[in-house]
Amino acid sequence: MTFTVARRTAVTAVTTALALAGLVASVAPAATATPQVSPPRAPAAQALAAPDIPIANVKAHLTQFQAIAGANGGNRAHGRPGYRASIDYVKGKLDAAGYTTSLQQFTTSGAIGWNLIAEWPGGDAGQVLMAGAHLDGVSSGAGINDNASGSSAVLETALAVSRAQLRPTKKLRFAWWGAEELGLVGSRYYVNNLPAAERAKLTGYLNFDMIGSPNPGYFVYDDVPALEKVFKDYFTGLGVATEIETEGDGRSDHAPFKAVGVPVGGLFTGASRAKTAAQAQKWGGTAGQAFDRCYHSSCDTTANISDTALDRNSDAVAHAVWTLGTAPTVPPGDTYENAADVAIPDGGAAVTSSITISGRTGNAPPTLAVGVDIKHTWRGDVVIDLVAPDGSVYRLKNSSANDSADNIIATFPVDASSEPANGEWKLRVQDVVAQDSGFIDSWKLTF
Numbered sequence: 001m002t003f004t005v006a007r008r009t010a011v012t013a014v015t016t017a018l019a020l021a022g023l024v025a026s027v028a029p030a031a032t033a034t035p036q037v038s039p040p041r042a043p044a045a046q047a048l049a050a051p052d053i054p055i056a057n058v059k060a061h062l063t064q065f066q067a068i069a070g071a072n073g074g075n076r077a078h079g080r081p082g083y084r085a086s087i088d089y090v091k092g093k094l095d096a097a098g099y100t101t102s103l104q105q106f107t108t109s110g111a112i113g114w115n116l117i118a119e120w121p122g123g124d125a126g127q128v129l130m131a132g133a134h135l136d137g138v139s140s141g142a143g144i145n146d147n148a149s150g151s152s153a154v155l156e157t158a159l160a161v162s163r164a165q166l167r168p169t170k171k172l173r174f175a176w177w178g179a180e181e182l183g184l185v186g187s188r189y190y191v192n193n194l195p196a197a198e199r200a201k202l203t204g205y206l207n208f209d210m211i212g213s214p215n216p217g218y219f220v221y222d223d224v225p226a227l228e229k230v231f232k233d234y235f236t237g238l239g240v241a242t243e244i245e246t247e248g249d250g251r252s253d254h255a256p257f258k259a260v261g262v263p264v265g266g267l268f269t270g271a272s273r274a275k276t277a278a279q280a281q282k283w284g285g286t287a288g289q290a291f292d293r294c295y296h297s298s299c300d301t302t303a304n305i306s307d308t309a310l311d312r313n314s315d316a317v318a319h320a321v322w323t324l325g326t327a328p329t330v331p332p333g334d335t336y337e338n339a340a341d342v343a344i345p346d347g348g349a350a351v352t353s354s355i356t357i358s359g360r361t362g363n364a365p366p367t368l369a370v371g372v373d374i375k376h377t378w379r380g381d382v383v384i385d386l387v388a389p390d391g392s393v394y395r396l397k398n399s400s401a402n403d404s405a406d407n408i409i410a411t412f413p414v415d416a417s418s419e420p421a422n423g424e425w426k427l428r429v430q431d432v433v434a435q436d437s438g439f440i441d442s443w444k445l446t447f
């Protein structure tokens with residue numbers, strides 16, 4: 001015996017008696033069905049497809065950054081007026097598009113710097129998708145491939161979100177970092193000042209630093225397979241081969257996020273490393289020459305851009321934001337439990353225990369997990385069914401004469417996708433052979 005009389009509460013006895021009388025449904029709402037996690041959110045049926053990002057718009061931003069550098073001593077470096085002018089340009093576009101923007105100020109190398117953060121209204125504030133790029137350049141030039149390219153692609157993606165009046169499932173947050181060129185200062189400052197509870201809401205950070213290199217490669221960060229896949233799938237659809245980014249892993253603003261456990265991903269078209277013959281074979285361009293011969297130099301101008309690479313990567317940014325930002329976010333794992341004991345009469349009638357689900361949308365999942373905890377001294381006697389709200393029966397376990405082991409503590413996956421989630425679900429248990437018996441200790445449904 002693995003149970004005692006004391007475990008059989010009065011509630012159990014009443015439930016059992018009613019069950020035997022076929023009246024259990026009338027008291028079902030009294031069952032201790034308890035959602036153990038926050039209630040579900042309304043899902044999107046599936047992720048939405050991103051629009052094409054107009055390359056002309058992205059290039060128009062590059063032209064503006066070039067002009068900003070030209071009007072401010074030739075650069076957009078931290079601590080210089082060209083950086084602040086760059087911030088003002090991006091912020092102005094976002095404010096006009098309906099974003100909630102904020103500047104985060106920090107000081108490094110004796111000068112004030114800023115991160116620009118922009119949030120799109122709507123989406124689940126508890127599940128944040130971030131995309132970002134560093135907005136500063138080195139002091140030797142306008143910093144167009146490094147990194148007006150990433151800054152402009154993220155900006156144009158944010159503006160496309162606004163044009164579409166996108167209703168994402170996740171909260172979309174875009175960031176333009178200061179002082180990356182001084183050692184990831186701005187992004188590190190942001191991460192270090194993000195409370196742990198806020199960090200925990202980040203479902204991903206996507207980084208775009210140098211995505212229009214004039215002799216381009218197509219590199220995808222491989223830090224997190226699920227994020228890597230979103231980008232790789234996009235390039236596969238274009239018929240463009242990709243490689244894993246290896247030119248200095250951790251050399252950009254994703255590193256501080258990765259260091260605290262945020263899933264990171266991103267794109268890169270190469271810096272000072274030379275393109276190999278094999279890479280020139282698959283991507284075109286010039287073997288033996290740097291991906292970006294103007295890296296960190298005065299010739300990093302609007303002439304230092306592959307339009308094809310910038311176009312493909314800008315579309316890939318949007319693809320990732322749409323795919324990840326509009327994916328259904330019904331949290332897997334909402335669990336409802338009934339822990340009231342129900343005696344199973346020996347060689348007797350079936351008994352049931354109910355869980356009433358409310359407040360969900362749509363049908364149950366194709367892998368509804370039915371967790372069963374039945375204490376019994378000869379489990380082969382026991383037949384178990386799941387009964388859906390409309391009465392459909394799913395056999396979980398048959399009797400088997402020779403299975404003399406104790407207890408059934410198991411999780412049975414059920415394809416319940418044809419059943420509306422809401423309503424009264426029942427676990428129906430029958431002991432079909434006299435001698436040993438037991439009781440339902442608890443059971444649960446995980447949606």
Ligand code: DTR
Binds near residue numbers: 147248249252271
């Ligand atoms: N952090 C960049 C250049 C850079 C070098 N390796 C990588 C790898 C991935 C992204 C960027 C980079 C710069 O701003 O100079």
Ligand code: ZN
Binds near residue numbers: 138146181296
């Ligand atoms: Zn740089």
Ligand code: ZN
Binds near residue numbers: 146
């Ligand atoms: Zn950079």
Ligand code: CA
Binds near residue numbers: 347
């Ligand atoms: Ca029995």
